[in-house]
Amino acid sequence: MEDHEYDGIQELDNPLPNWWLLTFLGTIIFAYLYYLHYESGSGPTINQELKADLAVIEAAKAKRGTKSDSEEELQKLLASAAVLNEGKAVFQGKCAACHGADLQGVIGPDLTDDYWLHGQGKLADIATIVRKGVVEKGMPPWDGQLKDAEVSAVTVYIVSKRGSHPANSKGPQGEKIVSN
Amino acid sequence: MNETISRLEEVTYDDAIVRKFLLACMVFAGVAFAAGLLAALQLAFFPLNMELPWLTFGRLRPLHTNAAIFAFAGNAIFAGIYHSTQRLLKTRMYSDRLSAIHFWGWQLIIVAAAISLPLGFSQGKEYAELEWPIDIAITLIWVIFAVNFFGTLAIRREKHMYVALWFYIATIVTVAVLHIVNSIEIPWSYMNSYPVWAGVQDALVQWWYGHNAVAFFLTTPFLGLMYYYLPKAANRPVYSYRLSIIHFWGLVFIYIWAGPHHLLYTSLPEWAQTLGMIFSIMLWAPSWGGMINGLLTLRGAWHLLRTDPIIKFMVAALTFYGMATFEGPLLSIKSVSAIGHYTDWIVGHVHAGALGWNGFLSFAMIYYLVPKLWKTKLYSDRLANVHFWLGFLGIVLYYVSMVAAGITQGLMWKAIGPEGQLVYPDFVETVVRIVPLYWARALGGAFFLGGFMVMCYNVYRTIAASTEVSNETVRVRNTRYSSAGEGHRALEGMVTVFSVLSLIAILVGSVIEIYPTLSLHSYIAKTANIDPYSPLEIAGRDIYIREGCYVCHSQQIRPMVSEVLRYGSPSTMEESIYDHPFQWGSKRTGPDLARVGKKYPDLWHFRHMVDPRSVVEKSIMPSYSWLVKDKTDFLSLRKKVSVLRNLGVPYSPEQVAQADRLAEEQAKSVAQAIHDQGGPEGLERREIVALIAYLQALGQKEKQPRPTDQVTVKE
Known part of the structure; x- marks a missing residue:
């Protein structure tokens, strides 16, 4: 017991618990070594780690290959109800916010008419725009977010709605493409 | 020890000011908790934003945090400091007038905050949102508080300062430094300004401030309160004097460096990030020093845990403190931060500290003080127990749901499929997943608020039964001129030296960490x-x-x-x-x-x-x-x-x-x-x-x- 007291509070002077002291020393040693390793030793910087991780992603992308959207292959999918259903789901989830639930055009253009701002309205054109986007017009690239099958499905779904004349159409934008 | 024999002197403590701070603390606790609950409900159910500008989440959240920190915790700290300091120093406060200016000034600041924040006057810096006129008022009132506190130290009748006072000194000195440096701003209207700091500079200064607001507003003063009220309530001697010394200086020196752990993986220079991380890890033991010194003080008095609600609240508070100060270093490890940062895990972590440590310790202090200050008995121990269990359940529900939400969302953000694409590319998917947990959190908050309301009723009935309210008068022996002692003991008798050393302890880390980044900025500006x-x-x-x-x-x-x-x-x-x-x-x-x-x-x-x-x-x-x-x-x-x-x-x-x-x-x-x-x-x-x-x-x-x-x- 220490010989002082404050407003009735007395103090013992027990030794510091060993486990506590060891913890304290341990964290100090760890801190020192950690700093040495990462700031002046061989430890990688955050950006070096990022580069390594990005290389893995690039490799995965390369393995996936660049899908070339062929008109014929996409044509074949038009008959598949399953693909159209999947396409509808993707469209409602990702595209409807700007193009409208009925593809009538809201922020982006009407996708059911014969007028096209980018490309000729062919299946392969649409698939490319879905992938790459038209960034300056606000159409985001979906390449990193949609799988190849989803891109195909949503493309086919869009084309299947051609000529559906939805209510509240945004009206024609771009050039009229006569034959398709 | 050859103590100078002296006559007994009569002292009348100013308890009226303590009663005022205590009641203000309870009023604003209600505001802070209710605002928090509404904010929690808004996250679970957005229509509760009600399309009212002043009630929308973006403005309500700063109101909630400022109310919780500066109004609730602030008034709790002041109540405790004014009550315990007078007794530890055997003297009335230096100046009743300064006490009154401090009290009314602080409440005025709170009212100004409660009006200006919903109106959208904000600096856009967390926990430092208040605009420049209020910043100046805070500085003035803090200086008045400091003058009053150090004036009291100057007229003390006790040679040495007890550990609680060390923590109060560190609080007063450091909060002044933090607030002034982080609030340097140039006004462009009578209620708006831009800070002089920008970008990475501002980020570093802000989180040096932000983290140390936690350290020196929500930790050191509460440790001081713990060191006074726990041994008083349990009537047991403090476990270890030397542990107090080591963990006090360790905490004060190390805490100040930890700010950059809020900026891991940002564009802050990497060495500063690493410093922030390693000092956070070294902070673990000094933080736990306070917890074990508190818990081990209860050796031989553990039976009180069953019978005394005050001890129950204190033990839970210390346990939450220990949990939060273990989790803090954990979250500061870069790879853990990579998952936890930006998520609700951090919100859960903060509330384990705020509700568990600050909340419960304040409640313990209130249950201890109210019967003493109003010279009566607590109306109902049973209701205090009900409060404890409601609050405890609330915190656990809050904490568990937020940690689950945080880890879930953190992992969803990071998930990458075998094809090298994000598994959850739509951000909103990761939000929808955790909305049920937002409901659970709001329920936890409601329990906590419910418990608090039980306390309000209990305190109201206690005060209503009081027949006599007066300031306590005691007879004390002046030991001001007893022997100084040696080593740290001698230091405890030297207020100025002690305060300067505390200041130096917090300035070392501040300067080493912040100064290079401030100068770096002028260099980037030229090449930007x-x-x-x-x-x-x-x-x-x-x-x-x-x-x-x-x-x-x-x-x-x-x-x-x-x-x-x-x-x-x-x-x-x-x-x-x-x-x-x-x-x-x-x-x-x-x-x-x-x-x-x-x-x-x-x-x-x-x-x-x-x-x-x-x-x-x-x-x-x-x-x-x-x-x-x-x-x-x-x-x-x-x-x-x-x-x-x-x-x-x-x-x-x-x-x-x-x-x-x-x-x-x-x-x-x-x-x-x-x-x-x-x-x-x-x-x-x-x-x-x-x-x-x-x-x-x-x-x-x-x-x-x-x-x-x-x-x-x-x-």
Whole structure:
């Protein structure tokens, strides 16, 4: 017991618990070594780690290959109800916010008419725009977010709605493409 | 020890001031908890934002945090300090007048905050939102508090300072330094200002402040209170005097360095991040020193845990303190931060500390003090127990749901499939997943508030039964001139030396960590390849800050694959160099916005601000429909741009002179674009146009624009 007291509070002077002291020393040693390793030793910087991780992603992308959207292959999918259903789901989830639930055009253009701002309205054109986007017009690239099958499905779904004349159409934008 | 024998002297303590602070503490606790509960419910159910500007989450959250920290915890601290200091020093406070100015000044500051924050007056810096006139008032009142406190030390009748007083000294000294440095700002109106710090500078200063607000407003003063009220309540001697010494100095010296753990993986220089991390880890043991000294003081008195609600609250408070101070270092480890940062895990962590440690310790103190101050018995121990269990259940529910939400969302953000694509590319998917946990959290908050209301009733009945209220008079022996002792003991008798040493202890880390970054900034400015915001974008940015967008959106893309895939290239130090204040954010309830510019058409933003659900079906963001009605303040732009120019943002004199005209021109073209894309006409003078201009500028200010499909990573 220490010989002082404050407003009735007395103090013992027990030794510091060993486990506590060891913890304290341990964290100090760890801190020192950690700093040495990462700031002046061989430890990688955050950006070096990022580069390594990005290389893995690039490799995965390369393995996936660049899908070339062929008109014929996409044509074949038009008959598949399953693909159209999947396409509808993707469209409602990702595209409807700007193009409208009925593809009538809201922020982006009407996708059911014969007028096209980018490309000729062919299946392969649409698939490319879905992938790459038209960034300056606000159409985001979906390449990193949609799988190849989803891109195909949503493309086919869009084309299947051609000529559906939805209510509240945004009206024609771009050039009229006569034959398709 | 050869103590000078002296006569007994009579002292009458000023308990009236303690009663005032105590009641103010309870009133504002109610406000803080209710605001917190409403904010929690808004996250679970967005219609509760009610499309009222002053009640929307972005403005309510700063009100909640400021009320909890400065009004509730602040008044609790002052009540405890005024009560215990007089007794530990065997003297009345130095000046009753200063005590009164301190009390009324502080309450006035709180009222000013409660009015100005909902009105949208905000500096956009967390826990430092209050604008410059209030900042000055805080400084003045704090100085008055300090004069009163150190004056009391000067007239003490006790030679040595007990450990509680060491913690009070560290609190008073450090909070002054933190508040002043972080609040250096240049006004551009009677209620608005821009901080002198920008970008990475501002980030570092702000989190040095922000973290040490936790350290020196929510930790050291409460440790001081614990050191007084726990041995008093348990009537046991403190476990270890030397542990007090070691953990006090360890805590004070190390805590100040830990701020950069809020900025791991940001564009803060990496060495500073690493320092922040390692000092946070070294902080573990000094923090636990306080916990074990408290818990081991109860040796031989553990039976009180069954019978005495005060001890129950204290033990739980210390346990939550121990838990939070273990979790803190854990979250500071870079790889853990990579998952936890920006998520609700941090919110859970903070509330384990705020509700568990600060809340429960304050409640214990209130249950201890009320019967003493009103000279009666507590109305009902049983109700105090009910309060304990409601509160405890509330905290556990809160904590568990938030940690689960945080880890779930953190892992969803990071998930990458075998094809190298994000598994959850839609941000809102990760939000929808945790909404049930938001309900659970709100329920936890409701329990906590319910428990508090039980306490209010209990305290009310106790006070109502009181027949006599007076200041306590005691007879004390003056030991001011007893022997000084040796070593640390001698230091405890030297107030000035002790205070200066505390100041030095906190300045070492502050200077080493902050100074290089401040000077670094002038170096970047010369090479920066960045255009400043246009005047209209500045107007938009001020709306962004006013609405508290930074409360839910970060502007800092971390150098991690999942972030690069989701948001683009990592943020650079240069990009925010002209941001007074920085807007990196600390929580992502919505997605990061650092590179949102040009990602969507203007019309998308228009529709999104008016009704977020019209473009993102499951969004929980509030609607900001008033931005379509309210008019942009073009007139103040010359003043704003001129202040920014004086702070070093490279505007030409013409840009300053023509700021409002330039802004009106740009507003016309944005409004035209919205109309062309199919939106309504005639928006050019509306706030929404300024905000959209700002959002479209984010990540677009590099003079040589980076290709959007290319990721750039610096060596």
